[in-house]
Amino acid sequence: MENIDEMNQKNYWDSIHQIEDYSWNELQGSFTSYYDSSSPDPDGNQSSPELDGTQSASASKNIVSERNRRKKLNDRLFALRAVVPNISKMDKASIIKDAIDYIQLLHDQERSIQAELIELESRKLEPMNLDPCPTRMNRSDPRVYPIEILELNLSYVEDKTVLVSLKCSKKRDTIVRLCEVFESLKLNIVTANISSSSSEKLFNTLFIQLGEEEDMDNLKTKIETAIKLFNHPDQTAFTM
Amino acid sequence: MENIDEMNQKNYWDSIHQIEDYSWNELQGSFTSYYDSSSPDPDGNQSSPELDGTQSASASKNIVSERNRRKKLNDRLFALRAVVPNISKMDKASIIKDAIDYIQLLHDQERSIQAELIELESRKLEPMNLDPCPTRMNRSDPRVYPIEILELNLSYVEDKTVLVSLKCSKKRDTIVRLCEVFESLKLNIVTANISSSSSEKLFNTLFIQLGEEEDMDNLKTKIETAIKLFNHPDQTAFTM
DNA sequence: AACTACACGTGAGGC
DNA sequence: TGCCTCACGTGTAGT
Numbered sequence: 001m002e003n004i005d006e007m008n009q010k011n012y013w014d015s016i017h018q019i020e021d022y023s024w025n026e027l028q029g030s031f032t033s034y035y036d037s038s039s040p041d042p043d044g045n046q047s048s049p050e051l052d053g054t055q056s057a058s059a060s061k062n063i064v065s066e067r068n069r070r071k072k073l074n075d076r077l078f079a080l081r082a083v084v085p086n087i088s089k090m091d092k093a094s095i096i097k098d099a100i101d102y103i104q105l106l107h108d109q110e111r112s113i114q115a116e117l118i119e120l121e122s123r124k125l126e127p128m129n130l131d132p133c134p135t136r137m138n139r140s141d142p143r144v145y146p147i148e149i150l151e152l153n154l155s156y157v158e159d160k161t162v163l164v165s166l167k168c169s170k171k172r173d174t175i176v177r178l179c180e181v182f183e184s185l186k187l188n189i190v191t192a193n194i195s196s197s198s199s200e201k202l203f204n205t206l207f208i209q210l211g212e213e214e215d216m217d218n219l220k221t222k223i224e225t226a227i228k229l230f231n232h233p234d235q236t237a238f239t240m
Numbered sequence: 241m242e243n244i245d246e247m248n249q250k251n252y253w254d255s256i257h258q259i260e261d262y263s264w265n266e267l268q269g270s271f272t273s274y275y276d277s278s279s280p281d282p283d284g285n286q287s288s289p290e291l292d293g294t295q296s297a298s299a300s301k302n303i304v305s306e307r308n309r310r311k312k313l314n315d316r317l318f319a320l321r322a323v324v325p326n327i328s329k330m331d332k333a334s335i336i337k338d339a340i341d342y343i344q345l346l347h348d349q350e351r352s353i354q355a356e357l358i359e360l361e362s363r364k365l366e367p368m369n370l371d372p373c374p375t376r377m378n379r380s381d382p383r384v385y386p387i388e389i390l391e392l393n394l395s396y397v398e399d400k401t402v403l404v405s406l407k408c409s410k411k412r413d414t415i416v417r418l419c420e421v422f423e424s425l426k427l428n429i430v431t432a433n434i435s436s437s438s439s440e441k442l443f444n445t446l447f448i449q450l451g452e453e454e455d456m457d458n459l460k461t462k463i464e465t466a467i468k469l470f471n472h473p474d475q476t477a478f479t480m
Numbered sequence: 481a482a483c484t485a486c487a488c489g490t491g492a493g494g495c
Numbered sequence: 496t497g498c499c500t501c502a503c504g505t506g507t508a509g510t
Contacts, residue, residue: 062504063503063504063505066503066504066505067504091499
């Protein structure tokens with residue numbers, strides 16, 4: 001029974017040794033040596049016999065529990081010290097004070113940086129007044145710029161080879177989304193041409209080799225459906 | 241007797257839990273102006289008869305000093321709790337733990353915000369402007385198929401108009417990634433052509449209108465750097 | 481009644 | 496020498 005306590009004590013002090021390497025060096029160093037001699041209280045050399053077993057047991061439980069509590073608190077304090085740079089002193093109180101100051105400093109920094117960021121952002125969209133093409137806001141802008149189909153024509157150039165001509169309005173990421181659409185369709189694309197000579201429209205021309213059981217109308221429906229699905233990604237259950 | 245003092249000291253931390261009768265404002269006050277404390281009155285309740293002034297005096301000094309130390313530490317801890325939002329529990333250990341988590345959260349926020357800021361700044365005034373967040377919302381597998389450049393040639397076709405000829409190996413999502421690269425570069429693309437006539441290679445041809453202060457070599461470096469960055473999205477914007 | 485969390489006084493060591 | 500900081504064991508509330 002006391003062996004368990006002793007084991008706990010040993011582990012505790014070993015961990016204190018580890019901590020003591022980190023900081024709190026002199027105090028805990030001498031302290032450790034001091035208590036290495038002092039701690040074997042429950043061992044045999046102490047002449048106190050177990051007269052009242054119940055109370056001493058509960059007392060030792062309490063002692064070791066309190067010891068663990070102190071250890072946990074010190075560990076947390078050291079961890080706090082670890083995430084705070086520029087710690088002046090190793091005091092417990094100084095560690096907490098430095099942490100407070102650092103958090104307030106981070107608060108100020110965050111505020112000023114965010115002010116600067118929104119100022120930059122607002123300044124950015126000022127000179128180029130591209131109203132139909134709004135700039136992307138902060139990360140994870142939920143807005144989606146859908147592909148707006150202006151024309152979609154398919155025509156055979158020979159057997160099983162289709163020329164797809166797609167005209168759509170030019171918005172942000174339209175080219176990327178268009179590529180995603182056509183890659184998702186797993187088509188046999190011979191050539192693809194994307195032209196942006198006009199600043200408002202976007203022309204996409206593809207030569208596509210059809211499979212055995214496909215035809216032109218089927219392909220057109222698939223393209224339209226894929227574009228709709230990419231425009232509305234909420235309906236995720238689609239398989240092609 | 242000592243019971244009064246003891247009750248005050250006990251109500252100190254308990255007041256955090258329950259109701260602030262004695263605590264909040266006074267604690268903050270004692271935090272700002274350090275130890276012009278309220279409680280330490282060693283004279284009145286010191287009921288022990290001081291006949292031997294030397295030892296008992298020093299002992300009481302020590303006691304009240306230690307009391308002030310503990311009070312200061314608790315005040316600091318309380319102040320730390322005050323600057324940390326979303327404190328779950330009122331434990332001492334939990335307060336420190338929440339503070340640690342909050343500081344790490346602020347670290348992450350600061351890092352991402354600063355990255356965003358320098359990205360915005362670089363987009364604004366640097367010739368190299370990368371859009372690090374293209375619409376990569378695909379639920380596809382996390383494997384990345386890098387763009388493998390086989391050839392990259394640039395040639396002037398007239399003043400400030402460059403023909404970019406890029407040959408790369410054809411892997412999954414290469415077309416999409418290529419489009420992302422060129423969209424991120426915010427170039428003035430006149431036409432773009434992607435051809436996949438061969439099943440192994442992929443030819444990309446672009447006509448690009450250069451800006452005033454750009455030249456061909458600069459553009460080539462930008463393209464190569466952008467492709468490298470898109471191939472290795474781990475190292476964000478710092479290694480260019 | 482067992483367990484947690486705390487404040488207290490005390491002794492020890494460093495400046 | 497005093498002053499400072501610390502860990503310890505203990506008693507005591509609340510759960």
